[in-house]
Amino acid sequence: MTTIAPYRAPQRAGRDGFWQLVHAEWTKFRTVRGWLVAVVLAVVLIDVLGLFLVDVGTNQCNGPCVPAVPTGPGGEAVLDSFYFVHQSLSADGSLTVRVTSLTGKYQPQGGPIGPHTTRGLTRFVVPWAKAGIIIDQSTKQGSAYAAMMVTGQHGVRMQYNYTGDIAGLPGRVSPSSPRWLRLTRSGDTITGYDSADGSHWTKVGTVRLAGLPAAVQAGLFATSPVYFQGNFPSYAQSGGGTSPSTATGVFDHVSLRGGPATGTWSGQFTGANARLDSMPGVGFQHADGRFTITGTGDIAPIVGGGANVNFVTGTIADHLVAVIFGLVVLVVIGAMFVTAEYRRGMMRVTLAASPRRGRVLAAKSVVIGLVCFVLGLPAAAIAVIVGAMISRNHGVYVLPVSWLTELQVIVGIAALLAVAGVLAVAVGTILRRSVLAVATVIAVFVLPYILGDTSVVAPDVSEWMFRVTPIAAFAVQQSVPAYPQVMGQYGPPEYFALPPWAGLLVLCGYAAVALTVACSLLRTRDA
């Protein structure tokens, strides 16, 4: 009796590891020519539309109209324009004053800023008008400083190095309720105090100005930023109704202790900004120990949208606005990557070859995610780097950012595309029908984008769209921070309600939920 050996194929059994599955899915993707063309088209669309069609504004002027913009100690672009009455202080010491009044004027109609501004000035203290005392590394623009000041509507503040802001005594200053301010210097450490009566002092804050030289400038200042009127029009528009303004501070009980004080105060408008220093009344008067100083400008970071300066500014992300178009094409392909298998019955073969269904979904997600990321990365890099060059050629001042921020924007956009692609794969798996899946993924990304347009809906609706819907991930585009102490046009596509990582996390959350649902449906449903 002979036993018949069962047939064994001469080939070794194929391995069914995860990477074999990914390879299989990649082969399926790669061999559909229409999809390859479409994904390449998607990223080309991002760059072509973004670089050549987008309006980033132009500085209309002959010759160089953007002044040499200084940068602060933190590397950010700053506005450093104020009227400064100062003395040299070359040792440790302190400066104390009493501020009895802060008044101001602004030009209501916005109009051209320049030699005609003497007409139609209205008395009004803008919310962030500032008058107070300052210890400045030098009178050079962008130098390190620490200052104590009274403001139009935000009480006493200690501000330092352009971005730092600490609140002191609340309330407005007036002759009946004056404010006493003091700055003490010890080496490179400066401490600010405020007081309502000159005898009871409260410490507001202590800051260390690294590398402060022995001889610094200490003195009194006044400045007043441009004022915004009304609501702003839709995003992607710079400007709006901005008005130049001036602020006048009245100081007495000025005492400067320590150092070889020369005893004479000299006044100058620091920060030569040709259009701002032509405001009328800028200067100072000194009589009987009483200083009256009128200044204009601001000591603050420059914010996006050209909001607080009189030239057009931009950010490195300005040319990324066409990402939504590439995104739409990529999510359509992502959804079809699954639904096409259902339509042709290919899904049954796929699941027969790899019965562990969750891994099929994972492999598909990996393939689409990688394709989107790898193609998105150079597209975003070109849009950011070449886009900034094009903006500069238009005379637009592109706000400087660190290379880390630049990397965050580029990698963030690529990650946004990748996660969106994965979400589309999950939606395709859930819905199975091409039409429904394609329509859903388009609506999921484009509808919030349209409903987020502030020209149609109120700004708070727009803000919620960028907070809770998948387009929250566009927050990765934000390259410059928003400052509560600087009035600005804070809104998409430059400023977002969520920080970049949180925005991306919202999209990841949607993708995770969709993947979980898709996985359980794929497991429990017939193919």
Add this chain to the structure above:
Amino acid sequence: MSRTAVVTGRCAPLPRAAARAWLDALRAEWTKVRTVPETGWLVAATAALTIAVSTTVIAVTRCAPGTGCTADTTRLSLIGVEAGQAVVAILAVLAITSEYSTGLIRTTFTAMPRRFGMLGAKAAVLTGLVLPAAIISVAGCLLAGREILPGRGFTAARGFPLLSLAHGATLRAAAGSVLYLALIGLLALGVATIVRDSAAATGIVLGLLYLAPIVAALVASPVWQRRIDRYGPTSAGLTIQDTTGGHLPIGPWGGLAVLALWAAAALLAGGLLLRFRDA
């Protein structure tokens, strides 16, 4: 059925017979649409999505006291149409591409060789489905606006009277929005007839509807911006919803006419392709 035709050798049917054939076509199309489950879902989804989006947007919009609100409350209430049009487009795309994906289209043409007539019947049945859905959607949106807006600061005292169809501009916006949705359906049907593939047709139609306005907002040239706003199907068609008479790129009825031209062009191109192409 064509016994007389055989006997007399005449090919051209009598006018009455033609009308009857078209009625038969209409009934055939209605039977096809009626007997798939998704039709009912999509019609219901049109109304549900439109009203839901409008209600949500109205509920989060606020006219804060002391600020000058410049909202067009009618247009704000009807904003859900922007979402509802996507469902209408899907309904229209499926009406023809599902026949192509299953091969039913060959049976259809065998039974009904007059291809223009078939497309006309499809368009008529589709419009018959979209119109009631659109009427319910628009009525729901306006009702939501009427109920919610006064509580959000849009009171008559501040220049925002209750939404009412007695107001001529609001009536025009409401009726126009219904027509708008019907025309979007016809446009989508035309594009789907041209493209034949369901996924591609959906992508193209929704791209046309949603991305054109975004392109208009981005392009540098104001001339082109205006052109896209004037002649884009969505931006032109939705001017019918305006009741403030602000800076419109094109007059309300003119805008709807632009959309009608888009729909007619798409249907004509689709019909011609049907006529000259193999199924």
